[in-house]
């Protein structure tokens with residue numbers, strides 16, 4: 001390869017590959033839990049210090065998982081990464097691995113339900129958590145104290161697609177030495193510049209766009225070598241968060257086509273949202289539209305609107321009736337899939353939140369969350385319009 005810096009699409013295809021003595025073209029699936037040593041002395045030496053490309057046990061690391069970790073760290077602009085069994089294992093690991101009783105964490109309140117659960121567990125063990133409106137920099141400023149250990153937020157919130165200003169929050173957090181941990185699922189690695197914008201740790205559920213076809217669970221924590229290997233890894237490897245080599249292999253192959261897929265899905269989402277916003281009976285929420293309250297921030301932070309669209313159709317009755325008539329959109333709760341998905345957050349993904357909390361987060365009875373897939377934009381629009389008619 002050339003000495004010129006390579007573009008992300010090239011790195012997404014080649015970076016991190018390890019070839020065995022057979023020189024296989026495709027990334028090998030090392031479906032092995034253990035590794036054999038040449039001698040007792042070698043085993044002893046490896047338990048004292050594991051080298052960069054050495055392995056002991058798949059709970060600690062595996063060559064296929066390592067290829068996935070290297071490739072995503074490279075795309076994210078992070079020094080290192082640790083792959084986990086699910087997105088939640090990554091969120092849990094990123095927070096639990098460093099937190100101790102008495103620590104203070106500031107978090108955006110608009111979070112995926114399971115992320116809220118993890119913060120509740122931390123609170124049970126004596127960590128103090130302050131929740132803020134993530135879109136409001138003054139609220140972050142007021143909540144962050146000299147003793148704050150970390151801030152946590154989804155860069156684009158689920159399901160109402162509100163953005164948190166990564167650079168703005170990072171500046172406030174870094175002024176007191178707090179760690180900035182970003183759940184970046186909705187932004188995707190394609191539109192993420194989170195590390196460059198000040199995030200210290202970026203977590204993904206690779207179940208979503210990185211797999212891209214809804215096949216398996218996975219997650220990853222990206223950060224500095226020091227955080228990933230000295231803080232996160234000891235916690236993750238001893239508590240059993242490791243990804244299956246098979247799932248890591250799916251995710252590794254997912255990265256190869258991620259850029260092409262996410263850009264196509266985002267273009268379709270943009271065309272879809274633009275076409276629907278002309279309908280006065282609908283409230284269309286999409287960061288790529290100028291009508292989005294944080295459109296400028298979205299363009300600055302991500303450079304695109306992303307693959308998710310939220311549409312308020314007015315009432316639960318209208319939402320259900322439309323969902324039941326859709327033929328292409330599948331009623332489900334994953335996202336980032338090649339197949340477009342419609343979700344009614346208020347009665348499914350966010351149903352455990354009280355009506356008051358839902359209202360506070362803008363989760364109305366008529367709100368539909370749409371994950372735009374790889375289908376033709378005209379077909380998706382026709383499916384949605386006919387279902388609403």
Ligand SMILES: *Cc1c(COP(=O)(O)O)cnc(C)c1O
Pocket residue numbers: 086087088089091112114115154158183185186205206207208217218219
């Ligand atoms: C899906 C999701 C998670 C959890 O990921 P899993 O792979 O399902 O464990 C965490 N955060 C966000 C924003 C998500 O969308």
